[in-house]
Amino acid sequence: MQVTVLAHTAEPVKVVAMAARLCYSPLDIENLRCSAIAEDQQLIEKVLALGHESVLEHASFSFGIEGVSRVLSHQLVRHRLASFSQQSQRYVSFDKGFSYQVPPSIREDESLRQEYDRMMEQSAKFYRHLREHKIPAEDARFVLPNAADTRLVMTMNARELRHFFRLRCCRRAQWEIRALATEILRQVRKIAFSLFHDAGPACLSGPCPEGPMSCGEAKTVRLEFGELE
């Protein structure tokens, strides 16, 4: 899995703090910009504690995501407040084969791993066979597996990112999207610590909402995300 921050709002913390300050201040825009970093951080803490989260929408982040499966991308695009562009299986053909993801549970078992690789090869072979019979890529792709790799560009604002982390950094989330969410969190914390220092699974900010389905390890999870570097 490769995740790259392609672009983000310049001075995301400053922009969010300015938007928050504007709501409560008689100052004009130019004067609202001149605040100390510590003041900005304090203000952000305060408005987030109040649930005044719309100010976070002024900071956006775009990511390049590669080496992930279609299993992951299918879950990812359920996040409706994000924007996505995904490599097409209609316009891009896979006549020379495709790369794919192997779940750790299968990777650990040598003989299952070999069977898995054979299934992928069969799928690639049948795809080629269909293409040799002039079947268009948009139809041949029906035999490509969920494991097939894809790549996307995704843009989310900071509010949606925090929501995404809450759901997808949780141990109840599927392992691949959890790995992606955790990596994105690691990267955005470096860019805008004040916006994301407390972001992560729901149990970071209160009791686990998963009830009987809880992993029961909130303490460990809190440590894990507290120390994320």
Ligand SMILES: Cc1cc2nc3c(=O)[nH]c(=O)nc-3n(C[C@H](O)[C@H](O)[C@H](O)COP(=O)(O)OP(=O)(O)OC[C@H]3O[C@@H](n4cnc5c(N)ncnc54)[C@H](O)[C@@H]3O)c2cc1C
């Ligand atoms: C552990 C886990 C298991 C899951 N299992 C399944 C499953 O079995 N089957 C399945 O289909 N999905 C499943 N999902 C996907 C889940 O139902 C959501 O579609 C996905 O997590 C996106 O979340 P969201 O809708 O909150 O986020 P977003 O689409 O990113 O939206 C963010 C927030 O905006 C608001 N919002 C967005 N659109 C609307 C709208 N139209 N109306 C009102 N408010 C809106 C909501 O407050 C929402 O929480 C699962 C997700 C997780 C984390």
